[in-house]
Amino acid sequence: MGVVVPLDDARDPAAKLGPLVELVSADMGRVNRIILDKAGSNVELIPQLARHLIDSGGKRLRPMLTLAAAKMCGYAGDGHVLLASSVEFMHTATLLHDDVVDESALRRGKPTARLVWGNQASVLVGDFLLGQAFKMMVDVGSLKALRILANAAAVIAEGEVMQLSASKNMATTEDEYLAVIEAKTAALFSAAAEVGAAVCDRPQAEQAGLRSYGRNLGLAFQLVDDALDYSGEQARLGKSVGDDFREGKITLPVVLAYRRGSEDERTFWKRTLETAAIAEGDLEHAIALMQKHGSLADTIGRARHYGKIARDDLEIFPDSRHKSALMDVVEFCIGRAY
Amino acid sequence: MGVVVPLDDARDPAAKLGPLVELVSADMGRVNRIILDKAGSNVELIPQLARHLIDSGGKRLRPMLTLAAAKMCGYAGDGHVLLASSVEFMHTATLLHDDVVDESALRRGKPTARLVWGNQASVLVGDFLLGQAFKMMVDVGSLKALRILANAAAVIAEGEVMQLSASKNMATTEDEYLAVIEAKTAALFSAAAEVGAAVCDRPQAEQAGLRSYGRNLGLAFQLVDDALDYSGEQARLGKSVGDDFREGKITLPVVLAYRRGSEDERTFWKRTLETAAIAEGDLEHAIALMQKHGSLADTIGRARHYGKIARDDLEIFPDSRHKSALMDVVEFCIGRAY
Numbered sequence: 001m002g003v004v005v006p007l008d009d010a011r012d013p014a015a016k017l018g019p020l021v022e023l024v025s026a027d028m029g030r031v032n033r034i035i036l037d038k039a040g041s042n043v044e045l046i047p048q049l050a051r052h053l054i055d056s057g058g059k060r061l062r063p064m065l066t067l068a069a070a071k072m073c074g075y076a077g078d079g080h081v082l083l084a085s086s087v088e089f090m091h092t093a094t095l096l097h098d099d100v101v102d103e104s105a106l107r108r109g110k111p112t113a114r115l116v117w118g119n120q121a122s123v124l125v126g127d128f129l130l131g132q133a134f135k136m137m138v139d140v141g142s143l144k145a146l147r148i149l150a151n152a153a154a155v156i157a158e159g160e161v162m163q164l165s166a167s168k169n170m171a172t173t174e175d176e177y178l179a180v181i182e183a184k185t186a187a188l189f190s191a192a193a194e195v196g197a198a199v200c201d202r203p204q205a206e207q208a209g210l211r212s213y214g215r216n217l218g219l220a221f222q223l224v225d226d227a228l229d230y231s232g233e234q235a236r237l238g239k240s241v242g243d244d245f246r247e248g249k250i251t252l253p254v255v256l257a258y259r260r261g262s263e264d265e266r267t268f269w270k271r272t273l274e275t276a277a278i279a280e281g282d283l284e285h286a287i288a289l290m291q292k293h294g295s296l297a298d299t300i301g302r303a304r305h306y307g308k309i310a311r312d313d314l315e316i317f318p319d320s321r322h323k324s325a326l327m328d329v330v331e332f333c334i335g336r337a338y
Numbered sequence: 339m340g341v342v343v344p345l346d347d348a349r350d351p352a353a354k355l356g357p358l359v360e361l362v363s364a365d366m367g368r369v370n371r372i373i374l375d376k377a378g379s380n381v382e383l384i385p386q387l388a389r390h391l392i393d394s395g396g397k398r399l400r401p402m403l404t405l406a407a408a409k410m411c412g413y414a415g416d417g418h419v420l421l422a423s424s425v426e427f428m429h430t431a432t433l434l435h436d437d438v439v440d441e442s443a444l445r446r447g448k449p450t451a452r453l454v455w456g457n458q459a460s461v462l463v464g465d466f467l468l469g470q471a472f473k474m475m476v477d478v479g480s481l482k483a484l485r486i487l488a489n490a491a492a493v494i495a496e497g498e499v500m501q502l503s504a505s506k507n508m509a510t511t512e513d514e515y516l517a518v519i520e521a522k523t524a525a526l527f528s529a530a531a532e533v534g535a536a537v538c539d540r541p542q543a544e545q546a547g548l549r550s551y552g553r554n555l556g557l558a559f560q561l562v563d564d565a566l567d568y569s570g571e572q573a574r575l576g577k578s579v580g581d582d583f584r585e586g587k588i589t590l591p592v593v594l595a596y597r598r599g600s601e602d603e604r605t606f607w608k609r610t611l612e613t614a615a616i617a618e619g620d621l622e623h624a625i626a627l628m629q630k631h632g633s634l635a636d637t638i639g640r641a642r643h644y645g646k647i648a649r650d651d652l653e654i655f656p657d658s659r660h661k662s663a664l665m666d667v668v669e670f671c672i673g674r675a676y
Contacts, residue, residue: 043500097465101458120439123461124498127435130465131492134472138485146484147476154469160462162381 013335017059019325024067027081031063034085038132049117049125053092056108062192063088065217065329069196069210072322079140079199086149087192089133094156094188096126101160102247106240144198148211152191159183168248168274170258170266177252181222182215189218209313213326216310221333223303226251227296228337230287242283248273252302256295257286265289300337307334351673355397357663362405365419369401372423376470387455387463391430394446400530401426403555403667407534407548410660417478417537424487425530427471432494432526434464439498440585444578482536490529497521506586506612508596508604515590519560520553527556547651551664554648559671561641564589565634566675568625580621586611590640594633595624603627638675645672 021028039050063084070080098104099112100119106112114122130153137146163180166172193214197207229244230253244251250273258269271277272286290296307330317323359366377388401422408418436442437450438457444450452460468491475484501518504510531552535545567582568591582589588611596607609615610624628634645668655661 041496041499043496043503045499045503046496097461101461119457120502121499123435123439124495124502127468127495128492128499130468131488131490131495134488135485135492138481138488141481143476143479143481147473150469150472150476152469154466154473157462157465157469158379158381158384161379161383161459161466164458164462165381165383 013332016328016332016335017061019321019328020064020068023071023321023325024064027067027071027084028060028064030081031060031067031084031088034081034136035088038085038089038136039129041128045117045121046125046128049096049113049121050092050129052110052113052116053095053107056110058108060088061221061329062091062188065189065192065214065326066196068322068326069193069214070199071196072317072320072326073197073200073202073206073210075196075200077199079142079145080196082136082140083142083145083149083195083199084192086133086136087188087195089129089136090149090153090156091188093126093129093133094160096122096129098160101164104243104247106243109240140199142195142199144201145195148191148194148198152187155183155187159185159187163249166250168276169250170254170270170274172250172255174252174255177250177255178219181219181226185222186215186218189221190214193217205316209316213310213313216306216313217330217333219306220303220310220330223252223299223306224333224337227253227299227303229253230290230296231337242286245272245283245286246278248276252299253290253295254286256298257290257293260293260295261289300334303334303337307331351670354666354670354673355399357659357666358402358406361409361659361663362402365405365409365422366398366402368419369398369405369422369426372419372474373426376423376427376474377467379466383455383459384463384466387434387451387459388430388467390448390451390454391433391445394448396446398426399559399667400429400526403527403530403552403664404534406660406664407531407552408537409534410655410658410664411535411538411540411544411548413534413538415537417480417483418534420474420478421480421483421487421533421537422530424471424474425526425533427467427474428487428491428494429526431464431467431471432498434460434467436498439502442581442585444581447578478537480533480537482539483533486529486532486536490525493521493525497523497525501587504588506614507588508592508608508612510588510593512590512593515588515593516557519557519564523560524553524556527559528552531555543654547654551648551651554644554651555668555671557644558641558648558668561590561637561644562671562675565591565637565641567591568628568634569675580624583610583621583624584616586614590637591628591633592624594636595628595631598631598633599627638672641672641675645669 035054039054040047066084066087067080095107096113099107099114100122104112105115137149159180163184166176166180190211194207194211197210226244229241254269254273258266261269268285272282310330311327314323314326373392377392378385404422404425405418433445434451437445437452438460442450443453475487497518501522504514504518528549532545532549535548564582567579592607592611596604606623610620648668649665652661652664
């Protein structure tokens with residue numbers, strides 16, 4: 001599983017993930033075995049490259065959402081395990097293609113697959129994993145679940161193109177930023193949670209509740225992620241700081257700092273993010289400007305807003321350990337910011 | 339439709355495509371409208387880039403196979419039109435990713451999308467089209483058809499990775515070459531034909547017959563394509579000659595010429611294809627070696643072999659105009675070589 005959760009430390013945000021990890025532990029064991037199996041191929045490069053990502057210690061939050069959502073809805077079959085594996089493969093495929101598109105060098109502190117095996121292999125193995133994901137969905141046999149995940153696949157790609165178009169454009173509004181993260185992140189969180197209800201044919205209201213929970217959780221997750229990219233906390237987690245800055249990504253901390261800034265400050269943002277003329281000390285200056293204008297704190301504030309909606313989305317479900325664990329995931333996502 | 343077929347010229351291989359084009363003409367009109375519709379998006383870059391490929395005058399052979407196969411099986415519904423559109427989107431997505439992987443500059447005589455909009459957009463719009471393809475398949479609601487096409491998606495990507503690994507390796511055997519084209523080309527031809535039977539729940543023997551027909555037709559098609567890449571005929575069609583040579587692709591004409599060649603000739607092949615040290619006149623010398631060893635003629639001979647199997651695969655079906663048109667497609671694929 002790769003996630004060590006210090007349950008005795010209430011200040012550690014990871015503790016909030018503990019109940020979920022524990023509840024789905026047996027099912028996640030099955031998901032992990034399926035993932036290794038379906039990433040296999042006689043074409044050696046495929047398992048090598050896929051394993052590089054699979055072993056890299058992601059939290060596997062998305063498949064855990066699928067498992068817990070299905071269980072909260074009283075699901076008794078096996079389909080949720082395959083759907084959870086599909087969700088993780090869709091995510092892995094997206095990461096592979098993202099790293100090519102962003103020309104990233106590091107992912108979770110390790111060299112990206114594209115640096116080790118090249119862009120070409122990363123594109124193609126991503127395609128392979130996406131194909132395997134759809135095969136698993138078909139094996140489950142739920143057209144409802146298939147529709148939700150196929151739709152998410154198209155929306156995610158659309159969001160990535162949107163991000164590419166918005167990249168390096170300081171005129172990006174908060175709404176435009178939201179549209180991007182809604183597509184590139186919230187869509188898969190939303191689909192991951194929704195298929196849990198879809199696979200056990202729960203009433204429309206429950207399916208819609210989980211869809212909305214996943215969407216709002218995903219928005220909160222990405223907002224915190226985008227704040228962490230400019231935070232010292234990130235460095236503590238072994239991740240590099242300022243990746244978005246160097247890639248010219250216009251995230252909410254930047255949008256807010258730019259709008260609230262002086263003319264001189266706006267010139268700074270245009271030089272660094274639009275023309276990518278980044279000099280020594282620019283990242284530190286960017287972070288200082290964000291602190292001056294409270295744009296990191298307000299980004300977390302926006303995340304808290306979506307987190308509240310996610311919690312309310314779950315209220316229609318009767319109390320259960322799964323519901324409580326899914327509530328805690330919201331705290332985990334936001335708590336990472338501290 | 340974009341295909342002008344001079345029916346009165348029996349020597350023109352395109353005439354052999356005439357009956358198929360005519361039979362599926364109304365349905366292809368619907369396919370073309372769906373393709374334009376589903377390539378639409380509020381993210382401007384997507385329709386721009388997708389239209390570039392869609393308008394580039396491909397023959398749309400694969401969706402025509404789906405339409406004709408369904409009609410030959412007596413299908414009376416609408417699903418075949420959506421499945422045919424899905425097949426074409428899968429193909430278009432593959433082309434977009436292929437051009438990135440191969441670093442191609444031209445496709446059907448036009449600059450590739452990656453040259454106009456960049457590799458990043460090509461990868462992401464390919465992902466979007468694949469997502470749209472799966473959405474359409476889900477709309478048809480046939481799990482049988484979904485399984486066939488999802489499987490093809492994974493196999494195609496696997497084949498592309500295999501080709502990447504085999505690239506620039508002169509030790510490639512004919513069997514290894516066949517495994518690559520079976521995955522990267524024959525799998526989609528096969529799926530395109532097979533879903534025609536699957537969507538109307540025809541007996542297993544008919545579905546298997548169409549699967550095998552598509553597979554063998556696809557092998558013949560790719561063999562001829564690989565021979566044409568070294569042929570003057572290619573130049574007449576407005577395509578460039580020697581693309582595979584410059585990209586270090588080990589296709590059958592090369593495999594045969596290398597095996598049949600002298601030590602000096604093998605040194606030539608290693609220099610040009612393995613180390614990509616290509617000088618003025620090398621392509622002409624490569625073609626001369628192929629002619630000397632009959633490797634182009636024998637590649638067409640192998641194509642004729644698979645073409646015969648494809649024809650026999652159709653024999654179990656009662657005579658009909660659709661069957662006859664599908665038989666003619668075999669002649670068309672092989673006839674392109676002359």
